[in-house]
Amino acid sequence: MVLDQDLVRHLSESSVSVELETEDMTLNIGPQHPSTHGVLRLVARVDGERAFDVQPVIGYMHRGYEKLSEVRTYPQITTLVNRIDWVSGYANEVPFIVAAEKLLGIEVPERAQFIRLILTEMARISSHLIFMASYPLELGAATPLFFALRERERVLDLLEGVTGGRFHPNFNRIGGVKPAYGSGSSTRKVIQDLPEGFLAETRDAMDKVTVAVDEINTLVAGNEILLARTKGIGILPPEVAVSYGVSGPNLRASGVPFDLRKVENYLPYHLFDFEVPVGENGDCWDRWHVRLLEIRQSVRIIQQAIDKIPSGPLQAKVPKVIKVPPGETYVRAENPKGEMGYYLVSKGGQGPYRLKIRSASFSNISILPWILEGVLVPDIIAIMGSLDFVLGDVDR
């Protein structure tokens, strides 16, 4: 039985002289809390177990990236931009570099584009595996955490092998990707390519990730308690989602089959064959399920990319000191969390005049006051977790 929300509010705000006088309580969830994905604070007014006015307070991690970009050169900004959505480090860099390259009019070599695509898909797998790990933990199941993170280690090891960094690769350069250096004084010749064996190891790792994802699916998807906690909870209708700017798997779980990889051309996704998983009801279960299916699709893309990768240089010829000619452009990409875009305004010069960062999680959690109206306190955690946001992405 679901109580009418207006009735609940009326009962809790009026004091009835004959029966029990109930007062509502203001519950502060966070900023230090085991399940708020970072320093997010929710000020919730609860009546018993039901919350009815949840206001998020953000900004605890605001680092002022947009202001900082105004005093940095383009390669320096890639180091900053890695740290926006730190769970999928590589994916943040790509739209920014593509925007700068658009203004410069540089054509990126094919091999570099394929490498960018492979690493972006690996970042997507990494981000979704973190979701697979942390979401059941918020509902109380502690074991999928370890299985998912063990698989994520494989992906991160590969990322580290080729870029040097697990979380913040900083691998893009204007015109392509950064070729590896030889090590030691005996190899004076610079190795201008991916490490040996990277592609074969990636193929191996992708097979193992597929097996593990199936394992996690069995452990979680058939569990009645988990289904009872997520089915029908936190339903997000597509019109509301679109109006708030919710994007990525959250939008697709609500039934909107829209994926920026199919419509934008920042990377050569049109060369590969993959599906866009769509959910039916827009509840927490669908958001879980869509992300699980997306991992499988990413594995598929990576395997095709490894088969088709052409040879060639890893970076186009660029001058030593890069000044981007004046212009404005907006490039958006399908990040694991949703639509990430960079609006770059350049007035000549080595750094941008204005860089507006459109981060996915900012818009994704702007829906919290709407979606958490009248839900039970345990469901607040379930719904928040299913939106899969990261505070660095929210606060920039």
Add this chain to the structure above:
Amino acid sequence: MISFLTDLFSNFWVSLAGKLAIVGLMIPLVGMVIGFAEMKLSAKMQARVGPYFAGGRWGWAQLIADGVKFFQKEDLIPAEADRPVFKIAPVLVLVSTVALLVVIPFGPGLIFRDLSVGVFFALAISSLSTIGILMAGWSSGNKYSLMGGLRAAGQLIAYELPLVLAVVGSVILAGTMSMSGIVEAQIEAGYPYVIFQFIGFGIFMIAALAELSRIPFDMPIAESELVMGYLTEYSGFRFLFFFLAEFANMFSLSAIAVTLFLGGYWLPGIPEDVLAYVGPLILLAKTFLLVFVMIWFRWTFPRFREDQLQSLAWKFLVPLALANIAITAVFKVVLS
């Protein structure tokens, strides 16, 4: 020598002191062993190793180290807390656990006190912990603890009823409420009561998990939502009491389940006189089997939401238990 000891222990005060010593030692020992088992078993299930360094490769000294750590911590009581209630709460929970051990038969005649209403006593005493938990939640002066305490109150009261109703079937079959009497009735019948009382056994185990506030019923603690629920403000040796009480309670409730349903200290085919020595070991083995199942459930399932938990208790378990009692009573009357 033997006669000297038996004479010594027939003295009331000596035997009392002896019994108190055994019970006093059992609780921390059992708590530590089960705690250690939980750490190692959960590690195995999660593709990791568990405690590794304390005490050599097996890490067996981990819980001893934890115990010492808890003891030497500063005794923090929040300024807003209600001091006397805050201090008594963990003691109450531990006391109810210890008192349960009094009526568990470890062997033929090896029982601390053979009450003729042993079952009734056991179930009544185990409800004391509910009060302790409510006191802990309320007196902490913290909204999260209060919410945890309220959830606990609702949950524990809701699951008392299935717990009690589930054992009535065994009592009907045995014809006595004395715990050792029930084991003897199973020995006489030649089969453990679980064969006919499997529904009762299932309900008892589920209700026991809920009484212990273990996943899937750990809403009162609900780590990812309420930090630690009613336990949030407890640290140091007060937390140690709760911690030990949980594991010891696992042992006690499992021992009760073994006694009432699985035949207690008896295994078919073992003669009476051997049973006096082997009985305790058999009981411990069976109890640890049930404890293993509880640990297994904890790391496999997510947690129920409060209202789902309540509807499970009231709408499903209670009617099922009542049906079980009715069927058992009918069969007993018809077949005797």
Add this chain to the structure above:
Amino acid sequence: MTSSPSETETTAHPLQELADEVAGAVGGEAEITFDTIKVHVSPESWVETLTTARDDLGLVFFSWLSAVDWTAEVEVGDSPGDDVETRFEVLAAVADVSAGRRVIFTTNVQHDAPSIASLVDVYSGANWHEREAHEMFGIDFEGHPNLANLYLTDSFIGNPLRKSYPLLSREVKPWPGKVDVEGMPGADDDDADETADGPSEENPEA
């Protein structure tokens, strides 16, 4: 795919048709800049423009809303030159969720006491974006239900993203990025310099 500067091509840009359609529907001026459609409208018709975009043009997805502070006097970064018109350019990016069409609507607001109508009734997502633009630029959004600070504390003074707001750490110490940095170990000056990589290459001291 290659990126190409678009304005002066003999064949029409693939986005030209959409740009003209949008500009016609809302009565503004379209501009295609590096594969991005920007439609310029007047501030008075701001809400009407976006309502038309949402209802008639199918651009239902609210992407972001922000502003650019155009002014010749900057405390931070390089000045854009003296010929720039001092204003705030408010931008609202909207898109559809089927074909991937996207348009950035833009309008100019005066630099002193900037103010524009709020879009909260048209797109719910504008709520938080406008709060951020308000605290970062000082633009007042008329009709917004709750223009409180989003990121910054309540006691914060000033609007950080304005060009007149200095980066305080730069006041104390100049940006070290303009100083020569050593190359990578093992990469000597002769062969490694040919590739445009390594931190020292990208600093303007070369």
